Amino acid sequence: MNDVNRAVLSGLAEIRADLEGLYRDVHQHPELGLQEHRTAQKVSDFLRGFGYEVTDGIGGTGVIGVLRNGDGPTVMSRADMDALPVREQTGLPYASTVTTTDGNDTEQPVMHACGHDVHVTALVGCAQLMAQSQDSWHGTFVALFQPSEENGDGAEAMINDGLTTKAPKPDVVLAQHVLPYPAGYVGTRPGSFLSAADSLRITLHGRGAHGSMPQAAVDPIVLAALIIVRLQTIVSRELAATTPAVLTVGSIHAGNGPNVIPDSAVIELNVRTYDDATRKQVRQAIERIVRTESEASRSPKAPEIEQITSFPPTVNDDEATQRVADAFAAYFTDDAHTIDLQTASEDMSEVPDAFGVPFTYWGIGGIDAKLYAEAAEKGSIAQDIPVNHSPDFAPVIQPTLDTAVSAMTVAALAWLGR
Secondary structure, rough: HHHHHHHHHOOOOHHHHHHHHHHHHHOOOOOOOOOOOOHHHHHHHHHHHHHHHHHEEOOOOOOEEEEEEOOEEEEEEEOOOOOOOOOOOOOOOOOOOEEEEOOOOOOOOOOOOOOOHHHHHHHHHHHHHHOOOOOHOOOEEEEEEEEOOOOHHHHHHHHHHHHHHOOOOOOEEEEEEEEEOOOOOOOOOOOOEOOEEEEEEEEEEEEEEEEEHHHHEEEEOOOOOOHHHHHHHHHHOOOOOOOOOOEEEEEEEOOOOOOOOOOEEEEEEEEEEOOOOHHHHHHHHHHHHHHHHHHHOOOOOOOOEEEEEEEOOOOHHHHHHHHHHHHHHHHHHHHHEEEEOOOOOOOOOHHHHHHHHOEEEEEEEEEEEHHHHHHHHHHHHHHHOOOOOOOOOOHHHHHHHHHHHHHHHHHHHHHHOO
């Protein structure tokens, strides 16, 4: 550990209990995208108390805090704040029991099932450490708390609301995500790290009829089934085995009774790819299959293909990533790794793209190390280790929080501590 890291992180022990309390509080009070009013208010209050210049309400609920500390680089560190419509099943004493209603007044459970509570807590902790150790670094530190990452529209909302004029232009943007790896683990990766994600809604048209007279119908349910099966051949038969991609049909809706053939069916699917060429190839294959299967089934009307959401790929800058990787290797030693390619997706890269600056994004572990080792020994990691978005996903508080705070701080100091 170099002297700057030692000086700044020496205060972690004193704030650890407060950060653990903040984590439990945020976990117990999750908020969906663009509804993060309570979380944003807590973040704003903390930043103001630390002496930051604070601008809140950016893009609805986004918050930035700016700490100017003389000449030097400007580093922006980002955390996402939103939760998911998931009913928590962890059994933790601080588990969420929050429910809300959607646009149709349907009750929805809410849970921090993706670890954004860890991200918020880590950036608050980093911001506090930077504020109380200004003799040890020089430059400007910007803490950015982003809403609505899960919906893929939070970064865009902040940008459209003038983020690039409300925050100083950074030299680099930093971000991290807690993942189902052993707690204490830190992993960097140059180049492609997270996939692009495209969600599509496909409406198929048939001709309704009595269930006993299928000859009078064009059955959209059979058509949907044919398409779903055929879509699985895109990755397995149209892409090279060395080209990573995932295609998942996550939703199908059709009909209202067992003895009525409906006149339409709706499929919703998600595609993950890592480069523009593969993204284009898969999209073209989807459209070809949907249209030709519809024609083969004698659909009376052409199918409709609608883009629901779109996330860009997360491609780390090589130089920035190497600088962070070197800093992590010096600080975390054997716990610093090169992480595997991930199939998750993010909108974080839209922020540095808007400023025209490089970024790097890394992963940290949040799973009890003993539990993970036992699962690895049995070869049952996929079965026994809850992943992000699972109702059982619950990072262990320590050493996850210490690692998250330290990683964000060490990464920022790789620029500001020089």
